[in-house]
Amino acid sequence: MKKLLTGNEAIARGAYEAGVRYAAAYPGTPSTEILENITQYEEIKAEWAANEKVALESSIGASIAGARAIASMKHVGLNVASDPLMSFAYTGVTGGLVIVTADEPGQHSSQTEQDNRHFAPFAKIPMLEPSDSQESKDMVKIALEISEEFDTPVLLRTTTRVCHSKSIVDCYDREEVPIIEYKKNKQKYITVPAFAKILRVKVEERIEKLKEYSNNTPLNFIEWNDKKIGVISSGMCFNYAKEVFGESASYLKLGFTYPLPDEMIKEFASQVDKIYIIEENDPIIEERVKMLGFDCHGVDTFPPYGELTPDIIRKSVEGSTKPSLEYDKSMVVPRPPTLCAGCPHRGFFYELRKIIAKKNAVVVGDIGCYTLGMAEPYDGIDFTINMGSAYPAAHGAQSVFNMLEDNKRRVIAMQGDSTFFHTGISGLLSTVFNKGNTINVVLDNRATAMTGHQDNPGTGYTAEKDPTISLDIETLVRACGINNVISVNPNDLEAMRNAFNWALAIEDEPSVIITRWPCALKKFTKEDREEFEGLFSDKYEVEEEVCIGCKRCTKTGCPAIEFKTDINKSYIDYNQCVGCSVCYQVCPTGAIRKVVK
Amino acid sequence: MTKSILLVGVGGQGTILASKLLTTGLMEAGYDVKMSEIHGMSQRGGSVSSQVRYGDKVESPVIEIGGADILVSFEKMEALRWLEYLKIGGKIVVNNFQIKPVSLLSGKGEYSDKILDELKDKADTIIVDAAEKARELGNERVMNVILLGSTVKLMNLQEIDWDKIIEENVKSQFVEINKRALQAGMDLV
Known part of the structure; x- marks a missing residue:
């Protein structure tokens, strides 16, 4: 049966058809929909893990216990999971294991543009790169077979455009793969040095066998056309190259990209006049081709960063893009992402700005929707490095500020609920242990919001929507040794302000402020409706005669509020307003009032 | 010959459903189809695009600058933002509807009233009053299917x-209004 699937849907389908029984992931663009789609298949146990390391480790356990498994994550997630990756590359598998790394050329939603193809040679494991949805599905199955045949985890490397583009896929029924009977095997699975040294040698033997496989697999193939130009490419770039060169070039299409097929590269490169290597980001294929002794064009022709879309390839090779219209762009205003109407982070940032001004505070951000608090009108973040870094980075900064004579500077750090569970807890623990004095905020909006409201250990539901524990952050924080904890509704500006002042008064111990209110876009659970009274049930409006045009409400940055310059009054869009009441609280004249229904 | 349709708008306007219906219809009609969207951080109230390509054999799911046969914009300013992607001689369908970017909401700038003039001046432009038509049909959200x-x-x-495509892809209570919306959109041009 033919279906139009995204690459992520196709990977999920591939896992289903190939008899996978266990899947784990942590949400992260562009990988999130892989696990979301796997949850529709009852035959696979699908889980959101606390972080990517946990996702891979539990998948490793599933493999050792004899089942086929898949762990999926975004590129930076593999940084977190790299510890188990490196060791499991030594031990090998029992049931096949595929690790999906979804890379982000172009950094649409990411802090780095790291090229995770480097992980394959680093961990010495094979790598496959699909270029469309059909290949995404097929390669999951092939990767599992390679995993079992060569006793290795396999890296399946996709990119945003593969993950989020749709193309037609032939779908089939599931083939059940029996769970392999468990046998204790200490020499294989305990990575003490005495055993690991032996495994280490096997890794090299495995790579030699994989080189032979690479030269013979149909995943790597040559398409002969005109031989004046030869293109070597992999992943989505292959489609782009074909779009630009058509039949005026011959192609070496690489689907199995580590180890690269040296013999096939030599066969191809020796028969074409000019070679273009079309790959996004780092010159990995290019360097191999050069090492094999062939002149080729890669980073000398194409940019080594960003997406390599067909127009960029065309411009690089032909000197210009296709002809297009010239027009007046000055009328086009950017639309940067903003905190939504009713976002529970709004009250936090609104009050935070005042604290920063008054106390000369330094604010450390983290990865989540609240990163948007860096922009005007909040200007609420000094630095954000990576996921889970806010509390420890704040502790380090506060430690240094404390060394300065007469230091008054306080450091405030924020993490969302999901980020706190991801890698935040260990940072907080370390701050307490080392007698820090930072102010640590957990912005608990009852979901992993930025990636689309996935469940996490705090939400009360699993990925498969089974009711489960709802971890109480306040209890957990106290158990870490924090004596000073307060929970507030961030939509209550006075309570938010009081919480900041309370925390600032605690000068020699760390404190934790938990803001607890659900994301306005979340599909509320029964428990949400019980806990949060009047959840987004009101609407507010501006009484024009009372509005003095002071613009204070616009400083909340709410996209539902518009300042009408012609009449010098504020206006609230009824359809967008969800009744958080933040603007109502900041209005000095009482012009903003609840809509009477 | 591969054809390219570029659907653009503002996050939340329903470009994704429109492109889903479009691509499903094209697939069932026997075309090879590819479609590309960018999800994630840029979406909340941001500029969004769905790139649809179809033909006997489609290579890239991404439309090049100067490559779209038709630019369908759900919002006026977005048509201008994406105009360089239109092929010379291509058509524009633009919804006569504006959503102010956040930076203009605080009163620091104006939403230009010259956008439609600029579009008409540069290319064959068809202005569709999809919002008005949608309200007539009883639900402003079907603007996307009108377009x-x-x-x-x-x-x-x-x-x-x-x-049939609508019946198979839209929740049952919205099937009828979407069918009427599609017909209305056809009748408007």
């Missing part, structure tokens, strides 16, 4: 059984 109807007509794809 889809206009697109289908202009790309000569009326032969596809769109009613």
Whole structure:
């Protein structure tokens, strides 16, 4: 049966058809929909893990216990999971294991543009790169077979455009793969040095066998056309190259990209006049081709960063893009992402700005929707490095500020609920242990919001929507040794302000402020409706005669509020307003009032 | 010959459903189809695009600068933002509807009233009052399917059984209004 699937849907389908029984992931663009789609298949146990390391480790356990498994994550997630990756590359598998790394050329939603193809040679494991949805599905199955045949985890490397583009896929029924009977095997699975040294040698033997496989697999193939130009490419770039060169070039299409097929590269490169290597980001294929002794064009022709879309390839090779219209762009205003109407982070940032001004505070951000608090009108973040870094980075900064004579500077750090569970807890623990004095905020909006409201250990539901524990952050924080904890509704500006002042008064111990209110876009659970009274049930409006045009409400940055310059009054869009009441609280004249229904 | 349809708008306007219906219809009509969207951080109230390509054999799911046969914009300013992607001689379908970017909400700048003039000056532009039509039909949200109807007509794809595609992809309570919206969109151009 033919279906139009995204690459992520196709990977999920591939896992289903190939008899996978266990899947784990942590949400992260562009990988999130892989696990979301796997949850529709009852035959696979699908889980959101606390972080990517946990996702891979539990998948490793599933493999050792004899089942086929898949762990999926975004590129930076593999940084977190790299510890188990490196060791499991030594031990090998029992049931096949595929690790999906979804890379982000172009950094649409990411802090780095790291090229995770480097992980394959680093961990010495094979790598496959699909270029469309059909290949995404097929390669999951092939990767599992390679995993079992060569006793290795396999890296399946996709990119945003593969993950989020749709193309037609032939779908089939599931083939059940029996769970392999468990046998204790200490020499294989305990990575003490005495055993690991032996495994280490096997890794090299495995790579030699994989080189032979690479030269013979149909995943790597040559398409002969005109031989004046030869293109070597992999992943989505292959489609782009074909779009630009058509039949005026011959192609070496690489689907199995580590180890690269040296013999096939030599066969191809020796028969074409000019070679273009079309790959996004780092010159990995290019360097191999050069090492094999062939002149080729890669980073000398194409940019080594960003997406390599067909127009960029065309411009690089032909000197210009296709002809297009010239027009007046000055009328086009950017639309940067903003905190939504009713976002529970709004009250936090609104009050935070005042604290920063008054106390000369330094604010450390983290990865989540609240990163948007860096922009005007909040200007609420000094630095954000990576996921889970806010509390420890704040502790380090506060430690240094404390060394300065007469230091008054306080450091405030924020993490969302999901980020706190991801890698935040260990940072907080370390701050307490080392007698820090930072102010640590957990912005608990009852979901992993930025990636689309996935469940996490705090939400009360699993990925498969089974009711489960709802971890109480306040209890957990106290158990870490924090004596000073307060929970507030961030939509209550006075309570938010009081919480900041309370925390600032605690000068020699760390404190934790938990803001607890659900994301306005979340599909509320029964428990949400019980806990949060009047959840987004009101609407507010501006009484024009009372509005003095002071613009204070616009400083909340709410996209539902518009300042009408012609009449010098504020206006609230009824359809967008969800009744958080933040603007109502900041209005000095009482012009903003609840809509009477 | 591969055809390219670029659907653009503001996050939340329903470009994703429109492109889903469009691509499903094209697939069932026997075309090779590819579609590309960018999800994630840029979406909340941001500029969004769905790039649809179809033909006998489609290579890239991404439309090049100067490569779209038709630019369908759900919002006026977005048409101008994406105009360089239109092929010389291509058509624009633009919804006569504006959503102010956040930076203009605080009163620091104006939403230009010259956008439609600029579009008309540069290319064959069809202005569709999809918002007004949607309100007439009883639900402003079907604006997206009205624009889809206009697109289908202009790309000569009326032969596809769109009613069936809507029945199979839209929640049952919204099937009828979406069918009427599609027809209305066809009638508007």
